[in-house]
Amino acid sequence: MTDGGQDMYNLDLLGQDVSQGEITRDFDFSALSRWPEPEADNLQGSDATDELLLDTADILSALTRSNGQDELRIVTLNDGFGALSLPLQQFARGNSLNWTITAWNDSLSREQAISNNATQLGLPSPVATQLKLQEVVSGAVVILIQAPRSLSELRQLIEATALAASADVLVLVGGRQKYLTLSINDVLGEYFNEVRAGRARSKSRVIAATGKRPLPENYVSAFPVRSEPKTLAGIPLKLAAYGATFGGTNIDPGTRFFLETLKLTFGDSAEFPDSIVDLGCGNGTISSFFPLQFPKFSGRMLATDSSRDAVAATQETAILNNEADRVVAVRDDAMSTFPDKSEELILLNPPFHVGNTVDPNIALKLFRASARVLKNNGELWCVWNSHLNYKHDLNRIVGPTTEIAKNRKFTVTRSLKRA
Ligand SMILES: C[S@@+](CC[C@H](N)C(=O)[O-])C[C@H]1O[C@@H](n2cnc3c(N)ncnc32)[C@H](O)[C@@H]1O
Structure with missing residues (x-):
């Protein structure tokens, strides 16, 4: 083994076209379902990037470096629906290889999708829900990453890799070409000596990094990021964010309008239940601000999100x-x-994106969940981008919906749960 793994891999091979390898050839990617995430014709359980990542690991001989007897620790990060971890598992099982494959994802629904797909394929679940990111990457020698949407999320993954993975780790980050920016190379370059982009295939590309740079002994993690106090409706509020937290430490403009509207509508004398749900809590703006804004509310905020970092x-x-x-x-x-x-x-404040795709189904899923969880005549208060026009859906799914406020961009509604 060489120091830092830099000489172990010939990244010049990335200058060639990457052909299909055994792992991807023998795996039925169309069998992967997105459930429990919403499914639709334009949303698949895998994409060309998954196959390119696996085939690139193949041409760099990253997966044949163990003789089959020695353990090879492989980690997949942001592996949407198992399209990275499950082909590896299937291949390792078919060839009696001693590979330990762990999948880690910020989103709980995606982790559940990976486990469901594993069950369908008769494979053990590779998901490590209870482990922290650094525990998952600890000692890993190959890490395959579907490039996340935000650079801060990528930084968090790469930082953890630099802190805990094997000294000779090979990191491959893949994505759709149109979403890959040079900033990704820059982040990789901060933590690795050698960073090289491969050739594009089917509009996807992979960037490889090897040769971990030593971190200073007093290195302090960049996460969580903590903001200076921001002013919302005249009240100071500090915000924290991890790499994948929606909006980072910013106050979402829709949420700002929402909270200002609640203040005007509820007034100071409103009565509140013992608990209030902050559904899709993100960086916790609503949960922390509500008790500050309404001192008469003495109950608990039940904040919930599918994202670990939220x-x-x-x-x-x-x-x-x-x-x-x-x-x-x-x-x-x-x-x-x-x-x-x-x-x-x-x-x-419902999400309207799934990854990079605008998808109304995720908001509808949260409306349906609200209709189930609300008591009769309970209330769902919602803010949404006016062009999405959710009023009809809220009427249909939850119950009678009233528009409370509207500005140039956002609409705030109250829906009464139909008995
Ligand atoms: C538009 S953000 C709102 C965040 C925060 N409430 C705010 O106002 O800044 C929507 C949030 O919904 C979360 N979300 C998406 N799908 C979800 C699901 N299935 N269950 C729970 N939360 C979900 C996202 O992770 C994100 O944090």
Whole structure:
């Protein structure tokens, strides 16, 4: 083994076209389902990047460096629906290879999708839900990454790799060419000596990094990021974010309008239930701000999100604002662990993207979940980009919906759960 793994891989091979290898040839990618994420004709369980990542690992001989007897630790990060981890598992099983394959994802619904797909294929689940990122990458020698949407999320993955992976780790980051920017190379270059982009194939490209740079002994992680106080409706609020937290430490403009509207509508004398749900809590703006904004509310904010980094950020935001005893943050897919008819008030700024695709289905899923969890006559308060025109869906799925406020961009509605 060479120091830093730099000489172990011949990255010049990336100058060639990458042909299909055994691992991808023998795997049926069309069998991968996205469930429990919404499914639609324009949304698949894999893309050309998954195959290019696996084939690139193949041509660099990253997967044949063990003799089959020695353990090879492979980690897939941001592996949407198992299109990276499951072909590896199937290949290792078919060839009696001693590979340990672990899949790690920020989104709980995606982790569930990977486990469901593994079950369908008769494979053990590669998902490590309970482990922290650094534990997952610890000792890994090959790390395959579907490039996440944000650079801060990539930085968090690469930083953890630099801190905990094997000294001779090979990191491959793949993505659709139109979303790959040179900033990705820059982030990789901060932590690795050698960074090289491969040739494009089917509009995807892979960037390889080897030769971990030693980190200073007093290295302090860049995460969580903590903001200076920001002013919202005249009240100072500090925000925290991890790499994949929606919006980072910014106050989302829709959420700002939402909270200002709630203040005007509820006024100071409003009565509140014992608990209020902050559905899709992101960086925890709503959960920490609500008790500050309405001192008469003495109950708990039940913050919930499918993103690990949202839940962790919401907890950290609550600590920063001395609200930790008021905010309970739970990682859950669309409140699946909340009992039917258990809550009186849900606050929601729904997502309208799945990865890089605009997808209304995810908002509809959260509306349906709200209809299930609300007591009869309970209320779902929602803010949405006006052009998405969710009023009809809210009427149909939850119950009578009233427009409370509207500005140039956003609409705030209240929906009463139909008995
Ligand atoms: C538009 S952001 C709103 C974040 C935050 N409430 C704010 O106002 O800044 C939507 C949030 O919904 C979360 N989300 C997406 N799918 C979800 C699901 N199935 N279950 C729970 N939360 C989900 C996303 O992770 C994201 O944090």
